[in-house]
């Protein structure tokens with residue numbers, strides 16, 4: 001399977017999950033989606049990550065993002081583990097977790113990286129837009145839990161980019177100033193950004209976040 005690159009179509013699949021069998025594209029519809037992998041059930045870092053994402057579900061919902069996890073163990077295993085996730089984090093699993101014992105989805109999305117492990121997935125994150133295009137891909141090692149506030153931050157940036165043709169600078173946070181895209185002329189910018197902008201360089205025009 002060739003590596004997935006930004007802008008590629010996110011491949012479709014059918015899989016068993018903790019919420020029944022689903023077709024990925026059907027389930028996703030025209031929402032945004034985050035697909036993220038877990039090396040193995042009943043492992044400590046994964047347990048904390050799944051609980052954290054369950055706690056952040058209202059934040060994903062607010063942004064129109066559906067979340068789906070995957071681990072290469074069976075549905076039975078996932079169901080037992082879900083109770084542990086709730087016990088440890090206080091958050092009930094509130095999104096589907098794919099069972100992928102044959103590694104079909106893991107292979108499709110290149111989540112098994114044999115020089116890291118040939119049985120467990122790496123920690124992948126894919127952010128997929130309403131048109132099913134891949135917009136973000138992250139790969140973390142098994143021993144490092146991901147920062148899901150960062151995933152939300154990138155989604156905010158992508159959604160601003162789609163709506164207003166702005167980019168976001170280093171360490172940007174929601175509410176900070178943004179950068180007017182290079183393809184936007186000063187004439188167009190006058191209409192699109194009525195709060196005005198500061199040109200730090202001719203190619204670096206900064207404006208208040210337009211939806212605030």
Ligand code: BEZ
Nearest residue numbers: 039043044045046142143
């Ligand atoms: C964990 O989730 O803690 C983990 C899983 C696989 C390898 C190392 C850590």
